[in-house]
């Protein structure tokens with residue numbers, strides 16, 4: 001199982017697993033967007049109860065789930081390859097546009113050197129690829145002490161903070 | 164020029180530390196080759212044919228003499244004593260050791276230089292007019308806007324892994340395109356509207372490479388404070404919808420073509436509407452803060468054409484020639500803009516030695532307030548020289564081999580590093596440039612030919628901008644042999660935007676030895692057929708492609 005960093009700490013967790021569309025969605029299941037779209041009414045109570053989460057593929061943009069995002073306790077965004085940067089936009093839009101406040105987890109090809117960017121885009125948990133060194137990963141969150149742009153962590157760009 | 168405050172410096176120092184750590188992990192085998200790739204690319208390191216290459220950013224071409232001396236020192240201490248100015252106003256070292264790159268970057272950080280995002284699938288160095296701030300024609304100085312874009316694009320959290328590289332260029336001269344903005348992913352044209360307000364006309368989807376396309380207008384007037392949020396909107400659309408399955412179809416030009424400019428505009432506007440008044444919106448305070456860094460130097464009150472200058476001109480025809488060619492009018496009376504050409508015969512275009520860099524730094528200190536610019540034509544500019552000092556400067560520059568009076572002429576070529584250095588090349592480009600320079604070394608003949616852009620690329624990636632050369636040369640591979648394809652009629656739109664065009668391929672390619680003769684045939688035909696005062700490009704457009712083709716290949720049968 002992948003190593004997990006959540007809110008800046010290593011945790012042992014986690015129950016959350018992607019399930020096949022044909023399998024039963026039980027507590028701890030992450031379901032696909034397609035399944036949510038076709039079984040929304042049936043799944044809504046479980047989502048709102050915090051029992052099932054959503055799994056977005058990298059080609060699924062944030063607006064496809066839109067404000068429904070807030071129905072879930074957790075949304076996982078997949079990075080099929082670390083160089084696929086679509087998930088950064090998805091994360092940011094879920095947070096900034098769709099008001100999503102739950103857990104936002106990066107899964108897939110999640111490497112140390114992406115963590116700082118991911119955090120800025122609104123992720124708060126990271127299922128690191130197995131071979132990544134955890135000590136180094138934890139340190140990566142403090143690589144930079146300031147950033148030029150506005151982001152999810154700080155909505156003010158540097159030019160609004162500069163004295 | 165822009166001087167870092169504690170935030171800028173801190174960020175850069177942290178970047179240096181970050182990359183040092185990444186390099187250590189890589190050398191320890193803890194980062195795989197393909198995963199280290201984007202990390203080193205975003206720190207300017209390519210692995211080329213023979214050695215790594217380090218591309219140092221010269222943001223929008225602006226350099227001070229402390230920086231140039233630091234670059235000279237790097238060339239001496241870590242490389243083979245020379246460096247190469249690229250067509251994106253950057254500087255490349257061709258022979259650094261991979262493991263020494265972090266230390267080079269640490270050295271450069273001390274003079275506020277870096278190699279951040281000079282490569283990789285991210286937002287690259289923004290380029291602009293090398294005459295920014297010193298010519299009367301511009302709407303306003305574009306450099307503050309470039310610096311604002313630089314800061315916004317540096318370590319942008321959302322756009323570090325785009326489908327492909329992303330290049331922005333800024334022009335501020337009405338009716339002209341002084342930064343080839345039509346050939347960029349995004350072109351920013353600074354304009355003034357009828358009410359007198361500064362804003363931008365934005366182009367999107369231009370680019371050279373395999374599928375050369377001129378950018379199209381996506382916004383006719385964007386208000387001044389909307390620059391960054393609009394760029395965010397464009398790139399967010401691109402990041403989400405640009406193709407990632409084929410690197411040759413991944414640039415925003417392909418997305419723009421696929422969607423059509425109207426649909427592209429709808430998507431961008433929809434995104435922009437939702438963020439334009441957010442916290443990312445640029446403020447007048449920030450504009451003013453950055454603009455303060457680009458105020459005029461302490462000019463003296465002087466007259467144009469002082470007596471010393473007139474006397475020197477009368478005395479030395481060679482000086483007068485250089486003056487007419489390589490020196491340009493300045494907005495301030497008594498000053499001039501000087502281009503030092505890096506196109507000496509026998510050295511690859513854009514190459515400079517450490518000694519030349521130090522010497523140019525001395526010249527800039529002595530004659531031009533300690534600053535200089537690099538150009539996308541691979542030359543250097545001293546932007547603020549007193550006219551009365553031009554003769555003295557010319558003598559010194561000449562002794563250094565930097566006063567070849569051929570700016571804009573045939574031998575002032577743009578040429579990529581090609582097969583001598585670049586792993587992607589199909590063919591060498593430097594020997595072709597040298598053979599052409601050697602063949603056409605007669606100044607009277609060059610002057611008689613007038614302005615001709617000859618651009619050479621070693622492969623379809625078009626780093627030498629061959630599509631927009633009046634004469635374009637492209638290296639091609641034919642069964643493992645190096646050949647060269649010629650195109651005619653390209654134009655980057657330098658002085659007249661509406662005239663930008665992409666060159667058309669002339670016919671079958673040639674072997675390297677044939678190239679000087681082939682170029683000679685084209686030039687002879689032009690000279691024979693031109694009418695009074697008609698430029699190469701004008702004549703080509705009047706006479707037509709077919710006639711040139713016949714002149715080169717003989718009549719079709």
Ligand code: SF4
Pocket residue numbers: 579580581582585586587588589620621622623624625626627
């Ligand atoms: S045009 Fe091709 S050969 Fe020339 S530098 Fe670019 S990639 Fe290399």
